[in-house]
Amino acid sequence: GAVVSQHPSRVICKSGTSVKIECRSLDFQATTMFWYRQFPKQSLMLMATSNEGSKATYEQGVEKDKFLINHASLTLSTLTVTSAHPEDSSFYICSARAAENIQYFGAGTRLSVL
Amino acid sequence: DQQVKQNSPSLSVQEGRISILNCDYTNSMFDYFLWYKKYPAEGPTFLISISSIKDKNEDGRFTVFLNKSAKHLSLHIVPSQPGDSAVYFCAASGLGGSNYKLTFGKGTLLTVNP
Numbered sequence: 001g002a003v004v005s006q007h008p009s010r011v012i013c014k015s016g017t018s019v020k021i022e023c024r025s026l027d028f029q030a031t032t033m034f035w036y037r038q039f040p041k042q043s044l045m046l047m048a049t050s051n052e053g054s055k056a057t058y059e060q061g062v063e064k065d066k067f068l069i070n071h072a073s074l075t076l077s078t079l080t081v082t083s084a085h086p087e088d089s090s091f092y093i094c095s096a097r098a099a100e101n102i103q104y105f106g107a108g109t110r111l112s113v114l
Numbered sequence: 115d116q117q118v119k120q121n122s123p124s125l126s127v128q129e130g131r132i133s134i135l136n137c138d139y140t141n142s143m144f145d146y147f148l149w150y151k152k153y154p155a156e157g158p159t160f161l162i163s164i165s166s167i168k169d170k171n172e173d174g175r176f177t178v179f180l181n182k183s184a185k186h187l188s189l190h191i192v193p194s195q196p197g198d199s200a201v202y203f204c205a206a207s208g209l210g211g212s213n214y215k216l217t218f219g220k221g222t223l224l225t226v227n228p
Contacts, residue, residue, distance in 0.1 A: 006157065
């Protein structure tokens with residue numbers, strides 16, 4: 001299957017700082033990438049849809065000024081958690097859409113805000 | 115309202131036997147279905163998918179069955195192996211535009227005992 005790389009895999013930061021997470025499709029071009037959040041023992045919650053060259057589409061209840069998404073190329077999307085607080089601590093996962101509407105996922109980023 | 119339901123939070127089977135994971139959906143606009151496997155602290159791994167124009171798709175030990183009239187799909191794993199132990203997510207989508215989004219079930223934890 002297609003490979004999606006997500007970096008970093010784990011980040012610990014102080015409250016009030018910003019954290020950037022990168023998502024790259026390594027062997028295919030992705031016009032659409034997605035950002036999810038997973039709470040413990042829960043399903044994946046879609047945060048936003050990232051479209052190359054245009055603004056991201058955010059799901060209801062997700063603050064676009066809090067979670068900045070940039071999709072500057074066909075292989076890279078970034079999620080920046082601005083002014084992170086302890087309640088933002090979570091597991092963030094990106095995916096990239098390939099042919100036939102199959103999404104391939106990165107390995108995820110564990111964010112811990114102290 | 116949960117549009118994709120996996121009513122069994124867990125399933126335990128013996129190595130070598132068949133594992134059957136079930137999924138129900140309510141949105142009749144869904145026409146593409148996927149199964150993902152997920153280990154803790156990792157991103158989901160794509161397993162197999164099926165379009166609504168088919169009722170069965172097979173790939174090695176994995177077979178997905180779709181019953182459109184019942185809005186039900188199932189994943190069969192045979193023979194089950196201890197390495198199959200993971201959380202399995204069912205996902206559904208439409209095609210095109212915002213329908214590229216995947217809606218996930220809450221997952222079923224499969225444990226395959228040696």
